[in-house]
Amino acid sequence: MSATKLYILDTNVLLHDPRCLYEFKEQDVCIPMTVLEELDDIKDRKKNVAQEARVVIRAIDDILSTATTPSQIAKGVPITLPGKDRETKLGKLSVFPDHELTVRQGFLPDIKNKDNLIINCALHLQSTTTHREVVLVTKDINMRLKAMGAGLEKVEDYRTDQLVSDIELLPAGHMHLDGTFWEQVTEVNSFQKDGNTYHKVARSLLPNAYVNEYIYDDTKDFAARVTSIDSDEITLIDLNYDRLMQQECWGISPITIFQAFAMQSLVDPEIDLCVINGAAGSGKTLLALACALEMVIEQQRFNKIIVTRSTPPVAEDIGFLPGTEEEKMTPWLSAIHDNLEAMHEGDERPQSSVKYAIEKANIQFKSLNFIRGRSIQDALVIIDEAQNLTPSQLKTIITRCGKGTKMICLGNLAQIDSNYLTALTSGLTYLVERFRGFEGSANIHLEGIFRSRLAEYAEKNL
Numbered sequence: 001m002s003a004t005k006l007y008i009l010d011t012n013v014l015l016h017d018p019r020c021l022y023e024f025k026e027q028d029v030c031i032p033m034t035v036l037e038e039l040d041d042i043k044d045r046k047k048n049v050a051q052e053a054r055v056v057i058r059a060i061d062d063i064l065s066t067a068t069t070p071s072q073i074a075k076g077v078p079i080t081l082p083g084k085d086r087e088t089k090l091g092k093l094s095v096f097p098d099h100e101l102t103v104r105q106g107f108l109p110d111i112k113n114k115d116n117l118i119i120n121c122a123l124h125l126q127s128t129t130t131h132r133e134v135v136l137v138t139k140d141i142n143m144r145l146k147a148m149g150a151g152l153e154k155v156e157d158y159r160t161d162q163l164v165s166d167i168e169l170l171p172a173g174h175m176h177l178d179g180t181f182w183e184q185v186t187e188v189n190s191f192q193k194d195g196n197t198y199h200k201v202a203r204s205l206l207p208n209a210y211v212n213e214y215i216y217d218d219t220k221d222f223a224a225r226v227t228s229i230d231s232d233e234i235t236l237i238d239l240n241y242d243r244l245m246q247q248e249c250w251g252i253s254p255i256t257i258f259q260a261f262a263m264q265s266l267v268d269p270e271i272d273l274c275v276i277n278g279a280a281g282s283g284k285t286l287l288a289l290a291c292a293l294e295m296v297i298e299q300q301r302f303n304k305i306i307v308t309r310s311t312p313p314v315a316e317d318i319g320f321l322p323g324t325e326e327e328k329m330t331p332w333l334s335a336i337h338d339n340l341e342a343m344h345e346g347d348e349r350p351q352s353s354v355k356y357a358i359e360k361a362n363i364q365f366k367s368l369n370f371i372r373g374r375s376i377q378d379a380l381v382i383i384d385e386a387q388n389l390t391p392s393q394l395k396t397i398i399t400r401c402g403k404g405t406k407m408i409c410l411g412n413l414a415q416i417d418s419n420y421l422t423a424l425t426s427g428l429t430y431l432v433e434r435f436r437g438f439e440g441s442a443n444i445h446l447e448g449i450f451r452s453r454l455a456e457y458a459e460k461n462l
Contacts (some may be wrong), residue, residue, distance in 0.1 A: 003028040003091050006129060008122045010138035011038040011160045011390065016390050016425070018055040020158060021063065021093065022081055028091040029079065031060065032098040032121040034114050038245075052392055063093050091266075096121050108150055115140070126152060135251045139421070159425065160422060170429060171436050173275075173443040174214040174261055175206070181217040189233075197238040198227070206234050210437040212271065214261045214444070215242065223257065228439075239264060252290035258446050259283055265442035266291035269301070272401065273441035275409045275432055277387075281451030284410040285384060286339045292380045292408070293343075296361040302380045302406070304362035308371065309384035335384065338363070355384055371397050378404040387411035387428045388418050394427035 005027040013020055014035070021029060042305075043053040055396040059082075062243075067077045077093030098121035101111075108116040110121075122136040134148050135154040147155045177184070189200040206215065209226050215236065216223045223244055224236035244260035247253060249267065254260035265274045266288060276284045295301045308399070337354070344353035371381075383389075383397060385407040394409075401407055409431060413423040423429060435441040 002130065003139070005133045005135055006030055006125060008032065008096075008125065008134065008136045009035065010118055010136070010140060010143065010185060011035045011042075012082070012139045013137050014039065014056045015042070015049045015052045016139055016158060016392070016421075018052050018059060018392060021056075021059055021079060022090060024091055026091050028076055028094070030094050030096050030121075030125065032096050032118050034098055034117040034121070036060075036095065038114060044252045049390075049393075051396070052390075060093070064095070071452075094130070094425055096125070098124075108146070115143050115146065119150055119152065120135075122147065122152050123150060139425070147277050157422075157425075170432055170445075171210070171213070171443060172445040173212075174216065174258065174445070175209060176328075177215065177217040179217065180219050181215070181222045192337040197237045199224070199238060201236065203229065203232055203234050209234060211439050212265070212437075212442040214264075223260075225442075249287075249294035250290040252286060252343060254287075254448055255283070256448050258444065258448070259287060262287050262444040262446060263291055265444060267295060268442075271406070271440060271442045273398065273407045273409070273435060273438075275386075275411075275428070275435070275441065275443040276446060277411050277413060277428060277443075277448030279414060279449055280412055281455040282446035283450055284412075286334055286342065288382050288408050288410055289336065289339050290343060292382060293357055293361050296380060297357070302404070303378045304364060306364050306366055306376065306379050306381045306382070307384065308366045308368055308381070309335075336363075368393070368397070371400050374400050375402040376400050376405050377402040378410065380406050382408045382410065384410050385412075385415075385417075386431070387413050387416050387423075387426045388421065390418075390421065390428035391425075391427045391430035 003026055005024075006029075007024050007027055008030045009020070010269075017023070039053045039057055043057060045052055045260040061216075062082065063079050063320050064073055064077050067073045073095050074097075076094040079090040079093050081224055083091070098117050101117075101120050101124055108119055111120070118138075119136070126134040131245050133154055134152075135156055136144075136152055137156050137158050138289070139158055144155045144157070184205060185201055187202065188234075191200075194203060206226070209215070209229070211226050211229060213217045213226045214223065215226065219241075221241050223241040225239060226234055227237050228235045244257065244264060245254060247260060247263050249263060251307070254263055262274075262276050262284075265271050267274075276288065278284055292302075296303070296305055328369055340354045340357060341350060344350045344357070347353040381397075381401070386394065388411075398407060409428065411426075413428060415425060416423065416426060421427075432443045435443065
């Protein structure tokens with residue numbers, strides 16, 4: 001069956017998902033020469049997406065390597081899946097020399113602008129390829145607007161990796177039950193194990209529950225977490241509402257039950273990945289740091305704390321700042337210092353206390369480039385501002401987790417700084433959805449803002 005559509009891919013789509021070339025099924029894919037130049041420019045720079053650029057270039061080379069003449073590349077080379085699925089035939093991949101286009105009526109005139117060159121490529125193919133639909137795929141919202149304004153009929157965002165259709169459908173990590181939980185239970189099997197109380201109840205009581213989801217009711221007495229699910233029963237570990245609220249790590253106690261859930265998941269040795277998302281001022285960083293200091297200094301469960309965060313310019317600009325890597329990271333990790341100071345503001349010498357905590361807990365501030373290629377052992381890794389990471393970048397970081405290491409991802413889907421990510425396509429959303437039900441991970445959405453009444457009002461009304 002011949003392809004009915006021709007997809008023209010923007011650079012940001014290839015960087016967002018290096019495997020996207022294999023996601024358009026039987027349809028054809030075209031890459032403008034400008035996109036190849038942008039990939040070439042990115043691959044050798046110290047950018048967060050440099051590795052993705054290299055992966056994409058290798059994938060393109062693997063597909064086009066079967067071509068023997070330039071005309072074959074212009075017409076299109078069959079795309080085959082790598083590895084065992086190499087026999088599966090998809091559409092064709094072609095490269096279009098968009099630099100050869102001249103400025104004509106209906107085309108964007110500023111050909112020095114790379115976005116315009118790519119849009120012009122799509123407009124040219126739309127006017128000359130009348131037998132099928134030409135679609136420009138880009139994650140740049142402004143570029144989509146420009147393309148439509150210039151007369152391109154089909155412009156789309158890349159959503160193949162989008163796991164949820166509405167951010168409201170993203171699991172919160174906790175479930176509230178109306179009334180009293182025990183009044184709804186007709187049969188229960190309770191038992192003790194390792195000093196904890198467990199309850200086995202009918203699965204029909206919590207049909208939509210998943211592993212490591214927290215359950216609570218209106219009584220402010222019952223609170224539990226799902227530990228396992230089988231065909232007929234759900235096993236809950238009884239956490240006790242009061243005991244959760246009385247937790248304390250490094251002098252910090254929870255204000256709400258949601259913060260209590262977060263603290264319990266942070267200190268639980270059975271959970272290797274803890275994802276905490278919530279609005280600015282909900283206490284994400286403060287809770288993570290307090291629990292991290294408790295586990296490293298007091299409990300000595302880990303040897304160090306590695307703190308990093310995703311900011312779009314960090315990998316580009318870090319080389320121009322003076323000092324060591326940790327000194328260069330200071331401007332972007334000031335939020336960590338702010339929270340450390342807040343935890344010690346009542347001390348006689350707050351700055352000395354902060355310095356002591358950093359040295360005693362061996363807190364290391366690292367750029368994301370440090371994470372790549374490493375196997376991190378016996379450490380707590382805190383990834384702040386994780387909403388700005390792509391799914392591919394988060395996968396790279398999570399797979400660095402070695403023996404005895406725990407990952408903590410913090411983020412706010414309402415504060416995405418990347419031009420190419422939305423709340424639906426953020427790596428944080430991807431992580432929450434993909435790890436739902438995994439026995440080694442927990443996700444908590446924090447509700448409420450406690451930074452100040454000004455911050456709370458701004459979050460609600462601006």
